[in-house]
Amino acid sequence: MSTKKSGKKVSKSSSKTRAKPAAKKTAMKAKRTAAPKRAAAKAAGKTAGKAAVKSAAEFMAHAYAMEAEAAERYAEFADSMEVHNNREVAELFRKLSRIEQRHADQILEQMGWKQSPATAADVRWEGAEGPETADPTELHYLMQPYHALQIALHNEKRARDFFAHLAKATKDVGVRQGALEMEEEEAEHVRLIEEWLKRTPKPDANWQADPDPPVLSD
Amino acid sequence: MNTVAAAAPLTAQAFKSDYKPIWCPGCGDYSVLSSFTKAFAKLNLRPENVAVVSGIGCSSRIPAYTNCYGFHGVHGRSLAAAAGLKLARPDLTVVVASGDGDGYSIGGNHFLHACRRNVDLTYVVMDNHVYGMTKGQPSPTTEPDWDSKLSPGGTGLRTFNPLVIALAAGANFVARAFAGDPNGTAEIIAEAMRTPGFSFVEILSPCVTFRPEQREWKQMVRPAPVTPTEDAARAARRLMSDDGMNIGVLFKGDRKPYQPPIGKGKKHPSDLEAEFAL
Secondary structure (H helix, E strand, O other), X not given: OOOOHHHOOOXXXXXXXXXXXXXXXXXXXXXXXXXXXXXXXXXXXXXXXXXXXXXXXXXXXXXXXXXXXXXXXXXXXXXXXXXXXXXXXXHHHHHHHHHXXXXXXXXXXXXXXXXXXXXXXXXXXXXXXXXXXXOHHHOOOOOOHHHHHHHHHHHHHHHHHHHHHHHHHOOXXXXXXXXXXXXXXXXXXXXXXXXXXXXXXXXXXXXXXXXOOOOOOO | OOOOOOOOOOOHHHHEOOOOOOOOOOOOHHHHHHHHHHHHHHOOOOHHHEEEEEOOOXXXXXXXXXXXXXXXXXXXXXXXXXXXXXXXXXXXXXXXXXXXXXXXXXXXXXXXXXXXXXXXOEEEEEEOOOEOOOOOEOOOXXXXXXXXXXXXXXXXXXXXXXXHHHHHHOXXXXXXXXXXXXXXXXXXXXXXXXXXXXXXXXXXXXXXXXXXXXHHHHHHOEEOOOOOEOOHHHHHHHHHHOOOOEEEEEEEOOOOOOOOOOOOOOOOHHHHHHHOOO
């Protein structure tokens, strides 16, 4: 669970809270500049320490839960974009969902499991969700493929850092080996998405411009 | 001997319907839907044994997105419909979905008496401090200084404190959850459903369209620093002094749910017709 920023008490009603379009504009950017390494370290530390990752099998169950949760979230994003007629981004999220699901299926195959012993709901992370699960508040109905790939890149980096820190934190040899393998895989995904981003047109400054916006109160 | 094999537990996905939600991208209600289905799966329920009842508003679209029984009712009247259903069919698990406008304003009176009656229901209110479906008017939980085109300078009105009101009115279970933590929210909903009587779960569910600043809630929420209490007065004192961002089960009572005997004095519709004939 997220905690207060810098330990400073924040009141939800203390300041003038006019809806600011600028907040929307900067939201995606701001979140991606947050320190994924720090969060991953925290998550990995807790998972390796307090939670139940005591064996390679339990580690793989966690990895499966992480991939499955990420796949489910991207599928939700795809549905949402489809409903809002943003078909290009919907297709991209659908593709990302398939990729994550394939990783989850590979874990099942590797472990010889018909189904995972743990679902995403059974596994608790230091944060509210798994280190590869995209944040729903990142979405915008006019977002472009570039934005979707930025979200994916952010999540792959978080996943890579999570496994790296887990490998460092664990005392179990099997868990360490599995975490290092997963770290390498996620690092490869980071490279692939970075390449993909290079081939994807950058949105112009007015990508959010809508001549008939849904927001009346702006 | 019962020869019917026990049905295999369902996944959360099995509780979702084929309809795709039409909420704005980024809306917290997507996660609440996911928490509903996760809670149903966790409790090993079957869609045919669950009814999801709602009123009007963005959050009240939820029944259509599950494949349980559903009733998308009249504005503010979800609790009345749900109580009637539960009293007539106590075998069903009845979950009620609402928003801060539907539940605390239009349905405010029903809320008080549902707490008081203590029918075995789980009432989930997705609170985003705004009327989203009708384009951003202030709701009972909107901050007094929220300045927008529809409320220039803010309403200046004190906010409604639903959790304290629920305690004062007699709710048997009171919790606050956050949409950005769907797994934690699923656990809270499941616990609310397990607890007999009227269970009230308020979920902070950001409206990214009309209240984009609510994206920051994920940095502001925190687990409640106290264990749930069985003392309503103590829970109310804690809630009166918190900043509305403490997440978790806050009160769990042991009041007996209201359930009149079924079938006793049951009358045929023609008898009732004769009784009420003018």
